[in-house]
Amino acid sequence: MKSIPPDNLPDFFNSLSATFEVRLPIELPDGTRTLGNPGDGPIALHGGALPGKPTAAFFPQQGPVFTVAGGFVAEAPSPPRPLFVAGFTPRDLDCLRFIDRFFAEGWHDDIYFSRRRGALVAGVSGRCGPGGALLPPAGGDCDLEMVWDGCRWLIVPYSEAGLAITSELPDSAPSNALDQIRQASEALPDEEGTLIRRASRLLRADRVPDSFWAEIGERCIACTACNLACPTCTCFGVQDWRYAERVERSRMWDSCQLDGFMREASGHNPLGTEALRTRRRIHHKLAADPERWGEISCFRCGRCDAVCPTGIGIFAVAREMVDRFGSGG
Ligand code: SF4
Ligand code: SF4
Known part of the structure; x- marks a missing residue:
């Protein structure tokens, strides 16, 4: 050693x-x-x-x-x-x-x-x-x-x-x-792991109503801090920068909490409300990624709860879900 x-x-x-x-x-x-x-x-x-x-x-x-x-x-x-x-x-x-x-x-x-x-x-x-x-x-x-x-x-x-x-x-x-x-x-003890797994089961069993997301989404001020802090958030956009002698295409982190995140050229926006965007942020980690990758993609680093100025990081939302809708079996 x-x-x-x-x-x-x-x-x-x-x-x-x-x-x-x-x-x-x-x-x-x-x-x-x-x-x-x-x-x-x-x-x-x-x-x-x-x-x-x-x-x-x-x-x-x-x-x-x-x-x-x-x-x-x-x-x-x-x-x-x-x-x-x-x-x-x-x-x-x-x-x-x-x-x-x-x-x-x-x-x-x-x-x-x-x-x-x-x-x-x-x-x-x-x-x-x-x-x-x-x-x-x-x-x-x-x-x-x-x-x-x-x-x-x-x-x-x-x-x-x-x-x-x-x-x-x-x-x-x-x-x-x-x-x-x-x-x-x-x-x-692994209390956070237990909480996140229970919230994941609730979402995958479709036991969280839209009214919950409307309520949670109301609290989001779209500062994007949760996404910027999250080590498993991988979404990015691209931008062209024109200089005198060259054009540079860059990519930069995007945020699913922003109105323009999924807005299409037609103007249609599949995530056109705070409720839908907030649901997606949590649902993606706890329900969609387990389907796609076989594992929950929140590894409980705690950053989104530490930075969210309105108290709707993933632990806070998961706790509210479990308190209100049960443990998910
Ligand atoms: S606690 Fe989970 S969702 Fe929040 S920043 Fe960490 S990995 Fe991402
Ligand atoms: S950190 Fe909180 S207020 Fe800011 S975008 Fe994320 S959920 Fe919304």
């Missing part, structure tokens, strides 16, 4: 910078945490899920699709070096696994994979959640996991690449800290 004392973290990440474009949680001057470059601020692995989704490293809010200049089309450039992205909580890793499938199956998204292919992902777990809360280790779905045992980062490689970049780290003294963390994790 390898481990890294907290004081040695900067050296570890700096050593990777020669080979990778490193992105890791850092603390900004105002105390918030974000995904940044080494040197942008103090390393901030503690605190649980970052406010911004770490999947944005591979699917950024805005990015080029192609450029046209002098009659020639140039594809979007790939990162000059492979990405190394640290800071995924175990639930974020579930989200990443899901969107990897989404962008790979059926229609293969070359732009996504130009950033994702060859990238290394480091999960973060252990006693480093909000206020020191325990984040159960993921046990996979990443190249290496950094597990905080209370005084050092235990390093668990899962892939050959993860093994290679940690091979030079010193071996740590034998300890059962990782086993203790795993055992403590097994005893944790």
